[in-house]
């Protein structure tokens with residue numbers, strides 16, 4: 001395979017480094033610093049130059065990230081739904097929407113949530129029954145969403161709702177940005193099997209959406225939602241999860257780090273368990289060695305299987321990225337990455353169990369690794385559900401990558417007549 | 425690393441693929457399955473003279489084609505795809521490279537150009553009955569006085585019954601472990617050499633058992649010091665083998681996908697059943713992961729990565745599992761016809777099985793990975809997790 005054009009990459013590293021040398025100051029405020037990053041284009045270099053970026057490809061972006069990591073510099077806000085919101089707005093949003101939202105997404109001032117799933121429609125997102133009706137110069141929304149991560153902190157929600165019941169299901173949806181801090185929205189936390197309550201039920205009763213917060217045209221909701229989902233799946237491949245550092249900050253002093261720690265403890269709190277849900281492959285070999293369990297042939301075999309799978313998954317994601325950069329992308333390769341991530345998480349959970357042995361009986365701060373291992377064992381099942389289940393990814397791969405026939409549909413007519421779950 | 429092939433590499437791949445498609449259809453492979461030589465000399469001559477493939481593993485200095493590890497992997501992948509029968513793996517990838525990594529330059533000058541031209545072929549006698557596929561398990565014994573004499577038994581020597589020269593991995597009498605490992609050259613016609621053909625499970629891979637009884641041998645390189653050179657050569661051979669395997673697995677995958685789209689049952693193609701769609705998606709994932717592992721290992725080899733033992737074993741472990749999965753799924757999804765001699769599926773099934781265990785099976789390589797963990801895998805990451 002070919003060599004990177006390392007000359008231009010080292011130029012980029014030097015430029016980024018020079019800018020950081022002249023501007024980085026741990027005594028700045030978090031938002032103040034991130035505004036500088038936004039203005040300079042170094043905070044999100046993969047974005048378009050006209051929207052706070054530099055149009056960089058994957059190799060250039062990695063180079064910039066390495067410069068940031070080497071210096072321990074705080075970056076723009078990345079975790080949660082915010083970058084999915086941004087990707088969706090960059091593709092489908094109006095100028096005014098980009099102007100209003102993109103900067104505050106990166107500074108971390110606004111937090112977002114994704115109001116897609118409903119009690120009656122999860123995998124079948126197009127079966128949404130939350131209704132949005134025009135009411136003067138705004139939209140009025142009624143219905144219920146569920147499994148909404150971070151809704152308790154969010155300022156804005158990405159909302160899919162039905163605006164037309166007389167057309168087939170995919171055609172009657174519209175996509176909105178909804179203000180989460182209003183009377184018409186009631187957020188109730190839901191406790192998960194791992195004890196956290198990062199997702200919620202969201203009840204919408206005559207909730208208001210401003211008319212300028214419709215994304216795309218009326219009836220385009222499915223198309224716009226697909227942009228959000230394809231970015232979500234692509235991100236699930238583990239290469240750029242955005243959760244890499246959560247809960248693992250080394251103690252650094254400076255105002256900016258204090259403010260970052262505050263952010264982690266508050267709006268980012270729902271994501272505290274996300275590194276564990278991916279399986280913490282990084283801990284597997286060190287723990288096997290430190291505990292002496294690496295002497296067990298079964299542990300060695302399963303550990304090597306895990307390392308093989310996770311390294312190959314990462315390289316496959318990098319191949320997909322390289323193909324994308326060269327315009328040879330297949331499109332739904334995010335689904336392959338997401339499916340790989342499920343396998344990795346499941347195998348990681350198996351390996352951590354093997355290493356822990358009877359220590360896997362315990363949970364909480366008194367248990368091994370301050371409860372991290374127990375949290376892995378109880379969190380990995382989320383990977384194969386959240387963001388589209390494994391079964392849905394296999395459908396997508398078969399139908400869109402492999403060209404196998406689509407399932408016969410029984411839900412093709414006007415949505416009003418489509419059989420659906422009873423509502424209570 | 426760039427994680428994609430250059431345009432030149434893609435063109436090279438297509439040229440090799442078209443050559444094999446024309447010269448090595450499965451009808452030819454089937455004839456060669458019963459043939460003692462196991463390949464078509466005229467095709468081998470064209471592979472060598474027109475495409476320069478016989479020199480794939482050697483530098484220009486010794487008549488090689490100045491291919492890199494990545495080009496070699498491409499050739500191997502296309503061989504696996506087409507099941508093209510040739511001495512490429514046994515003579516060029518295994519034997520010639522071991523000679524190159526171990527022998528003196530005078531011996532390289534003497535032996536390699538003819539191998540690189542494809543005029544002569546060599547076989548590597550490495551495996552021994554009941555021994556694990558590591559150098560430390562070697563028992564064939566060499567005594568070096570006025571001359572070098574070799575005794576012992578080798579088996580599963582690929583193309584061993586037809587090679588012009590046999591290179592044998594042996595150890596100095598009384599040595600253990602890596603120390604004492606020596607590469608020697610033996611004339612297959614020399615007194616004390618008995619070559620017997622072994623019936624292979626995979627008839628596209630010809631195997632021989634070779635017994636040496638006090639045979640006169642010629643030491644290549646320094647006596648007792650071949651281990652590190654051989655390990656390097658064998659890592660590269662492992663990567664080539666893994667590439668060959670992912671090529672075969674891709675081919676099985678594609679043929680099976682096509683079949684599911686044609687075969688009708690219950691008034692619809694079997695590709696329309698979700699049970700089959702999901703299996704094909706999982707199979708695609710396995711094959712793609714194994715491909716990435718093979719590509720990465722080839723790049724790591726080209727970059728002289730210090731952890732090559734680990735990456736070569738990772739690639740072989742992934743390829744062994746993915747190829748066998750592809751082979752069993754291919755038979756299953758073809759139904760009854762998949763179990764027949766007439767359908768081609770079994771040709772790749774057998775290649776998958778023989779490749780699975782050749783140079784160490786998946787479990788063995790997983791064990792080798794653990795013995796060679798890179799520092800960034802075995803140490804705790806400070807302040808970073810993924």
Ligand SMILES: Cc1cc2nc3c(=O)[nH]c(=O)nc-3n(C[C@H](O)[C@H](O)[C@H](O)COP(=O)(O)OP(=O)(O)OC[C@H]3O[C@@H](n4cnc5c(N)ncnc54)[C@H](O)[C@@H]3O)c2cc1C
Pocket residue numbers: 113114115116117119120121122123124146147148149150199382385386387388389390391392395
């Ligand atoms: C931790 C977590 C966080 C989440 N965060 C959010 C969020 O922020 N916002 C949001 O909108 N949603 C969120 N979700 C919801 C998630 O997207 C849905 O749970 C998921 O899409 C599945 O939908 P469902 O729960 O209704 O299950 P169902 O769709 O009812 O699926 C049940 C089972 O049926 C299978 N199935 C369904 N359809 C098919 C088919 N066509 N073929 C084969 N099998 C099928 C599924 O694979 C699954 O195994 C989150 C979920 C989790 C676990």
